[in-house]
Amino acid sequence: MTMTKKKIILAKVGLDGHDNGIRIVSKWLMDGGYEVVYTGLYNTPERVLQIALEENADAIGVSFLGGEHVAYARRFVTLLKEKEMAHLKLIIGGVIPPVDVAELNRIGVHAVFTPGTRRDALLSKLKETVC
Amino acid sequence: MSPGERRVLGKQRSEGHAVDSCLVGKKKIIQSVGDSMVEAYLPMNYSDDYIITGVRQGDKRCASVLMSLIEDESDRAEACLRRLRTVAGTSYVLGITGWPGVGKSTVISKIARSFLGESKNVGIIAIDPTSPFSGGSLLGDRERMKEIDGDERLFIRSAATRGHTGGICYATRGFIAVMEAMGKEIIILETVGVGQNQVSVIQVADTIVLVLIPGMGDYLQSLKAGVLEIGDIYAVNKSDREGTSQTIADLECLISLNCHENEWKPAIVRTIGTTGCGIEDLMEAVRQHRQYLCEHNLILSKRETQIKSEIMEIIKSRIINRITRTAFLNGTIDKYVSDVCAGSIDTYEVADEILRQSGILKLDR
Numbered sequence: 001m002t003m004t005k006k007k008i009i010l011a012k013v014g015l016d017g018h019d020n021g022i023r024i025v026s027k028w029l030m031d032g033g034y035e036v037v038y039t040g041l042y043n044t045p046e047r048v049l050q051i052a053l054e055e056n057a058d059a060i061g062v063s064f065l066g067g068e069h070v071a072y073a074r075r076f077v078t079l080l081k082e083k084e085m086a087h088l089k090l091i092i093g094g095v096i097p098p099v100d101v102a103e104l105n106r107i108g109v110h111a112v113f114t115p116g117t118r119r120d121a122l123l124s125k126l127k128e129t130v131c
Numbered sequence: 132m133s134p135g136e137r138r139v140l141g142k143q144r145s146e147g148h149a150v151d152s153c154l155v156g157k158k159k160i161i162q163s164v165g166d167s168m169v170e171a172y173l174p175m176n177y178s179d180d181y182i183i184t185g186v187r188q189g190d191k192r193c194a195s196v197l198m199s200l201i202e203d204e205s206d207r208a209e210a211c212l213r214r215l216r217t218v219a220g221t222s223y224v225l226g227i228t229g230w231p232g233v234g235k236s237t238v239i240s241k242i243a244r245s246f247l248g249e250s251k252n253v254g255i256i257a258i259d260p261t262s263p264f265s266g267g268s269l270l271g272d273r274e275r276m277k278e279i280d281g282d283e284r285l286f287i288r289s290a291a292t293r294g295h296t297g298g299i300c301y302a303t304r305g306f307i308a309v310m311e312a313m314g315k316e317i318i319i320l321e322t323v324g325v326g327q328n329q330v331s332v333i334q335v336a337d338t339i340v341l342v343l344i345p346g347m348g349d350y351l352q353s354l355k356a357g358v359l360e361i362g363d364i365y366a367v368n369k370s371d372r373e374g375t376s377q378t379i380a381d382l383e384c385l386i387s388l389n390c391h392e393n394e395w396k397p398a399i400v401r402t403i404g405t406t407g408c409g410i411e412d413l414m415e416a417v418r419q420h421r422q423y424l425c426e427h428n429l430i431l432s433k434r435e436t437q438i439k440s441e442i443m444e445i446i447k448s449r450i451i452n453r454i455t456r457t458a459f460l461n462g463t464i465d466k467y468v469s470d471v472c473a474g475s476i477d478t479y480e481v482a483d484e485i486l487r488q489s490g491i492l493k494l495d496r
Contacts, residue, residue: 040274
């Protein structure tokens with residue numbers, strides 16, 4: 001009788017210690033009815049995927065503030081294919097210049113959230129992407 | 132890509148429904164990711180046979196998929212669990228409970244590392260509450276276990292309570308069964324620290340460690356029924372803080388009041404989860420309790436008690452499912468509610484009537 005819930009892994013990778021944004025998004029998603037596995041700081045893409053596998057997640061959300069989003073996006077997409085997890089939705093947010101959004105989508109990112117995205121917009125786009 | 136596969140993929144994209152579970156084996160699907168077409172094995176296509184074989188071989192992916200089926204209370208989950216049943220008693224279940232913020236996850240991280248150091252296969256189930264308002268949850272226990280996350284012999288799974296009362300989620304028994312079948316020798320269960328109502332943890336764990344911090348509540352609090360009575364071991368964490376000695380004195384008093392002669396006397400240990408101080412003492416206390424259970428043949432009788440309560444839970448859940456399908460979904464309950472408000476029938480009659488209609492009660496009470 002329980003409804004299926006969507007599970008999302010939220011992570012920060014690399015050495016960037018700014019987690020304020022991702023903590024706020026965690027709260028938004030929790031209020032939006034998602035089950036959020038918050039993995040905190042200093043992860044590697046390999047670790048994030050391992051967590052996504054054990055948790056049987058539906059999506060992975062990664063936050064970038066330091067300009068490394070394109071490089072990591074490529075790495076994530078490659079790893080997802082290698083590990084036969086390409087059905088997971090990859091979502092990227094943070095300080096992403098709007099000009100990079102098309103490139104990220106081309107690489108295989110399913111949704112990109114740029115600075116100033118409001119809560120309702122994020123939740124509705126996420127629902128489209130994940131559900 | 133065969134027409135069958137293309138149809139399957141199209142159906143998933145447009146309707147978002149899970150594919151019919153009678154597909155045999157893993158089905159390879161071609162889907163587009165960015166610019167390229169990629170082969171993907173969609174977990175929802177795994178057949179029961181594939182899942183069960185995978186779990187028995189210790190495959191994390193199959194175990195993880197089955198755990199999701201269990202959480203979602205799908206019929207497939209029941210079918211798989213029935214086939215997976217191992218003989219009772221293959222894994223040792225350690226329950227760690229306590230109020231939020233006492234340091235359970237940090238202590239578990241150290242305990243698990245110790246077990247991994249002994250070359251044991253370890254599973255961890257970390258439970259966090261589901262919001263009764265939004266239905267969502269923040270599963271943050273895993274973040275505190277970073278130092279061990281990544282070891283191949285370790286499987287950590289977070290779970291949300293999803294409305295099950297008593298501080299432990301409905302699916303926990305199923306998760307434990309899956310981890311046992313995977314070959315996990317030790318399963319650590321971290322439960323929601325909801326305060327007083329933790330008694331259901333007893334139902335699944337062999338040893339229960341209650342984690343406290345110094346200065347929690349006064350002496351009288353400790354006499355209230357519920358969580359404080361269930362500890363086999365009490366770990367006073369953050370024991371570098373003031374008030375540790377008083378808390379230990381209160382605990383010793385509580386133990387001497389409750390302890391019966393031929394039973395296990397709960398142990399008290401001081402720990403500092405962040406540094407690992409006292410963890411060896413905690414491990415030793417766990418070892419001693421386990422030995423005590425073995426010597427007094429208590430492990431099997433604990434399992435028997437758990438099996439009995441599991442049977443009762445399954446019965447209750449079947450009855451509720453049967454009734455909600457008939458009365459509630461048909462809307463007949465609304466008619467009954469208006470009749471009760473009008474005074475033409477009382478709630479007991481309504482309940483009996485519903486039970487009769489669903490076929491559960493045959494005769495008049």
